[in-house]
Amino acid sequence: MNAVLVSMRRPGARWLLSALLVVGLAALPLLNIVVPGVLPGPSYTPGTLQLLALSLIFAALALSYHVLFGAAGLLSFGHALYFAIGAYGLGILLKRTELPLLLAVAVVLAGTLVVATVLGAISLRVSGISFAMVTLAFAQAGSVLIQRNSGITGGEDGLSLSTQQLPDFFVGVLNTRNLYWLALALLVVVFLAVRWFERSRAGHVAAAARENELRVRVIGLRPFSVKLVAVVIAGVLAAAIGMVYLLLQSGVVPGVASSNFTLTLLVIVVLGGVGSRWGAVIGGVVYTLLDQRLSALAGSDAIAGLPAVLRVPLSEPLFLLGTLFILVVLFLPGGIVGVAGRLTRRAGRTSGATREDPRDVIEETE
Amino acid sequence: MSTVALLLITGLGLGALYFLVASGLSLIYGLMGVLNFAHGSFLTISAFLAWEVARRIGADSWGSLGLALLVGAVVGGIVAAGTELLLIRRLYERHIEQVLVTVGLALASVALFQGIWGTDPQYVTGPAWLAQTTDVLGARIPNNRFLLIAVAAAVLLTLLLFLRYTRFGLVIRAGVENRSMVTALGIDVRRAFTLVFTIGGAAAGIGGVLASHYFGYVSPEMGASLLIFAFIVTVIGGLGSLAGAALAAVFVAVIQQFANFYLGGTGDIMVVLLLAVVLLVRPRGLLGRRG
Amino acid sequence: MTGEVVLRVSGLSARIGHQQVVEDVSFDVPAGEVTAILGRNGAGKTSTIKGILGLIGRSGIVELEGERIDTLATDRIVRRGVGYVPEDREVFASLTVAENLRLAERDASPRRELVAELFPELITRGAQRAGTLSGGQQQMLSLSRALLNDNRILLIDEPTKGLSPKLVAEVVAALEVVARVVPILLVEQNLNAARRLAARLVVIEDGRSVLSGPASEFFEDEERLIRMLGVHGSGVGGVGTA
């Protein structure tokens, strides 16, 4: 890890490493890699691939959230709404209409664009904490709509994927690896899109407005429009990710529209390291694997034998994750990437290279 | 007419709950700039512990209801004060991190409640009168509504008197308006921080006990679902304004009741629409000073 | 008393957010007189005052009567006897005048009579909301909050800003009375007011203290002072006799 982060300082090396990482991940379904304690089985088995694909999807979703929170400094509590629109939108279109897959995808993306623009424009009338509360309220309305209209959405039971319009290679357990590759491709696309946004003029203005809104206004730029662009991009990406999630999970449940789901995204981004694209990716993967492991632990015999004082908290994964999250916020600002950055800095200093500000390292690793 | 009376009084009762949660949120935000996501958990833990106490001494007497309310207030106040002292204070003036810590606390505590009390609701009983109804303009109003309204009104009055006539109240009102100027007068506002957390937690704790009688049960998610409406109420009322919170709580709850009855169960959606309208017309809320 | 140093600022730097707005500012405030900070708009005068009080992030050494106060929180600094009258008054608009004054009382026996004597209007308007006061009345209220307590020094930031010439004269007269009992560090853009009040001047430019010395030296060459401060002729409002 250290060596990787140190060498990531050189842009050429960074590209090469990223490419190698993607190729390595793409090869997993063809290999027999066993990581006891982390993966439930060898890397080519559908169960493991399912989990890995899920972690890639969470990484991508965390990246889309990073556009809001990390890049534009917008604390949204309603991002789950767009993910849910993607998953439910595609699920409903496939079930209720004869639309071919790609057309249905296009319709959902267009719909998301409209919704994100309208809701974004309204919620950006306020800023800071009020923005957070308002996005929460909108997402809550979405969640209520999903639960109330059970005729269309399946209500509490959720919506199962209807496979008639799907190509065969996305259907069935044996094709899990195709879905895994789809998730990997999606993550790469989302990563590049987010990178492009952050390096665009709008991205720079958004970053400047995050630091000092007044100054951006003074030099004649309108933070409102770049923030709206960030909200729309994040929303559309989340919807796209929601659609892949629907295919992978063969369905969707109303929980993905809940405020807890957005809070989970926030946890992921902070865990990985706020303000860092790689942080979001690493956070997404670590969180998904950790959540899975903790759930397995919660159901294990070892826990069942403990006295209640230990058994009760240990058998609640969300309690452990929530506590971990609090500890990270209190004691590890910068999250996983921040810690890795500090370690590399130490390693870098011994090899001659020095760096002053830990935040530089976080930015470097982007 | 009788339907209108029922909806109105039930709306007032629900508004009383919203107010008990929103008042603390609004004061905490107004003074400290902290959005307290853990506020719902203050409510839930108070409701559970009050229920545990009440059922042990026999829940059907007025004395045990009074004790339950007291337990709710004390538990809510203590848990909230502990949260401020142990978690929030460490992150002085770092508002985003403060919000994140309360988010973590909310997630962890709800999971813990589920571990302790299970995910199923625990049914709550009280004095027989609460379960009966009273005739008002031909409508049979469940009596617990009157209890909710009376207690919330008493809390509102107490808070207003406290804010108006005590030194701490003066510091809080001034701090809501301009925190740094209060410190520049030589006043340690951090004591006021702990105090508003304690007061807000106590109000939420009372709200928790009342909510358990309104809904008829206690559940781990109870606080979180009320919290969302309390957020909406604080934004509509204007962050930092107690009177705004009271006004908006009643407004939101009554609209919700009427929309649920007359517009086919669309109460929640109407409330969010109301929020959108308020934001478009008046982003600082009904009685808010700042934007 | 004159000659003793009440407040010593050495190498003070201050920042707003990540931006450095005051850099390496040093000066002394002697007892028994008024020291005025001059400088163009945006030079960093207000930030210097706020840095001394710890209202914005700062580094450097600040000593009050020989004791370091630069590591203390704002409220502790103020309780050591540093009165503050901020730029733009910052009275609590939603509180009444009486409440504004009551909030400011720290001492066991606050000097209410002094306030009543200097600004009787504030007493008659005790029940009025401070937000509804005129600019001049708000300035008097802001000044009174600092005068209620027994302070070692007052930090007063542009007390005459935006006031009519008549009110400027009133405020200056009040400050002359106050200066007899407590040393003042005063930010003042109105040159006539500064001339009336200040015994010493400190000039700040681009966040640095560039000059300091007895006021008389500066006012000998007023043309140069005006050029240096970039104040317009009209900005140098007249001060009538009070």
Ligand SMILES: Nc1ncnc2c1ncn2[C@@H]1O[C@H](COP(=O)(O)OP(=O)(O)O)[C@@H](O)[C@H]1O
């Ligand atoms: N809130 C702020 N954010 C960023 N910069 C600020 C802010 N307030 C003041 N500044 C900058 O700090 C510098 C010093 O300001 P200030 O101390 O208020 O100057 P003065 O009081 O001498 O007019 C100015 O360049 C100003 O632009």
Ligand SMILES: [Mg+2]
């Ligand atoms: Mg100034």
